Amino acid sequence: MSEKQKRTPPRVLAIAGSDSSGGAGIQADIKTIAMLGGYAMTAVTTVTAQNTTGVSAIAPMSGEVVAKQIAACIEDIGVDAIKIGMLHDEEIICATAEALVGLKAPIVLDPVMVATSGAALIDPAAVSALRDKLFPMASLVTPNLPELGHLLGRNLTDSEQMAEAAEQLAHQTGAAVLAKGGHTDDERIIDILYDPADGARAVQFNHARIDTPHTHGTGCTLSSAIATLLGHGQSLEHAVRLGRNFVLHAIEAAPGFGAGNGPLGHHAVRRLD
Secondary structure: OHHHHHHOOOEEEEEEEEOOOOOOHHHHHHHHHOOOOOOEEEEEEEEEEEEEEEEEEEEOOOOOHHHHHHHHHHHHOOOOOOEEEOOOOHHHHHHHHOOOOOOOOOOEEEOOOOOOOOOOOOHHHHHHHHHHHHHHHHOOOOOEEEHHHHHOOOOOOOOOHHHHHHHHHHHHHHHHEEEEEOOOOOOEEEEEEOOOOOEEEEEEEOOOOOOOOEEHHHHHHHHHHHHHHOOOOHHHHHHHHHHHHHHHHHHHHHOOOOOOOOOOOOOHOOOOO
């Protein structure tokens, strides 16, 4: 038995912004990691004042503070997997990339650009830094349809276009890409995993749409779930499959809080079948 197999729980570092209402960001990451049997650590990149109806304030940390949080966790506790979410600006992106140089743990990067409510969460000038500095370091990038289209300068509407775009982004960056199809016009939600390191193979996942407004934090939850499962030693494809199941169960168990896009029911998920 390897040292990693002996060590439980897997140590998962979430590098992301804080959501004061608890539905997304660091708060969703901690809930997800804990429910999936991981040990959650955090590097807070940005503090937001937000709830289910929108974002009213954003206060980014300095790049130095973010880097010191990352170093403090890695140097003492160690890390088995990393989830990266909202980074906000170029300074934070560059500091995060520098702090992770040489790290062997898998990195799941959710390129958070816009909140569920529609509020912008990243400085537009920082997008190129995100692609140049962090995408090449990532094991998996998890854009939704608008984010994928923005990254490639394309207007995407259906799963066929999304599949082509996922392959294009994967070959440009060298990272596997999980393109999330919740925003397509397709009858069912179709997500596509394209891994250039696995024989350039595309794997499709799909499920029926769930008629609910309570989807706040789905992207954060999915990326932290996949990171935790990779930390457990799961293969990328199986980690994506189980991570999607976790999100679906959490959506079904949403408590119905708030007047807008409410949070998921992380607390209620006890199985991943």
